[in-house]
Amino acid sequence: MxxxxxxxxxxxxxxxxxxxxxxxxxxxxxxxxxxxxxxxxxxxxxxxxxxxxxxxxxxxxxxxxxxxxRAWTAEQIYESYGLRAVLQAHAGRLAAANSNPEDVEKLQAVQAQMEQLLARRPATFLDDLARLNAEFHATVVGMAKSTLLESMINTLTSVSMVGRTFRGFETEDLERSMMHHRDIIRGIAAGDAELVAAVMTSHILAARPAALAMLQASAESPKRSAAAH
Structure with a gap:
């Protein structure tokens, strides 16, 4: 067995x-x-x-x-980000209520790695940022100590477009994302649940246009390949 x-x-x-x-x-x-x-x-x-x-x-x-x-539509991607914003804002509230120095230090360490990558920009930095971003959010969700909430969020963030959203980010998008992370850490460290929820909502929704752009790009890619032949 x-x-x-x-x-x-x-x-x-x-x-x-x-x-x-x-x-x-x-x-x-x-x-x-x-x-x-x-x-x-x-x-x-x-x-x-x-x-x-x-x-x-x-x-x-x-x-x-x-x-x-499964092939996701623009409408489904749009909705998934709306649902993520609600669920991850709630996870942020719970994380702020359950915060401890060890978890805050872990978030700070992950964030430091992300900021270093953004400053150096090696060839694989977007993929590495996506991996660290997933680790950052998984840590916040883990701090919420809710297996049901974690399962629901994991299902939504498993969408392939979510994992590749960073590839559609412009420099200003990346800088804004880093700023949001810093504010989320400050809010969790201070136990300010509503601050964390507000920033998390903005953070998730701000990434939605890039996800939709990536979806459109992936849909157009086969058409370009077909036209080339």
Missing amino acids: AEFVDANGLVYHALLERISDGSLAPGTKLREGALALEFGTSRTPVREALRTLAAEGLVEIAQNRGATV
């Missing part, structure tokens, strides 16, 4: 990461047999992982057609 659970988790997390970082693009077919061969498992863990991803809205399973990576 333990081996089955481990295999199921392995397949799920591997597919989740690929969908989130865009390696598996919307519309990609997810064939049970091929995935089972790749991961060295039976089809059962693959099937369970696909069902979990479907329940989270990341995969679509159609009878006699199998599973495909």
Whole structure:
């Protein structure tokens, strides 16, 4: 039983990461047999992982057609950011109420790494910023100490466009994001729940235009490729 659970988790997390970082693009077919061969498992863990991803809205399973990576519309992306703003603002309130010096120091350490990356701008800095940004927000959500809230937020932030939003940011967007993070840390350290909620709401909603731009760019890319041929 333990081996089955481990295999199921392995397949799920591997597919989740690929969908989130865009390696598996919307519309990609997810064939049970091929995935089972790749991961060295039976089809059962693959099937369970696909069902979990479907329940989270990341995969679509159609009878006699199998599973495909879900293609998100602009309306759905728009709505997902609105929902994230509400949920993560609430997480920020709870984090401020539960704050302790250790968690504040962790947020400060992650933020320092992000600011250093923004100053140096190595070749992979946008991807590294996205990873650290996810760590920053996961820390805030963890401080809320609500497994239900954490699960709901994780489902929304698993959307592949969310993971790539930084690639659509201009310099002023990145600087604003860093400023928001600093204010969130100050609010949590001071135990000011409403300040954290207000800044978190602005922070999430300010990223929405970039996510929508990335969605449009990904939709136009295949058209450009087709035209080139």
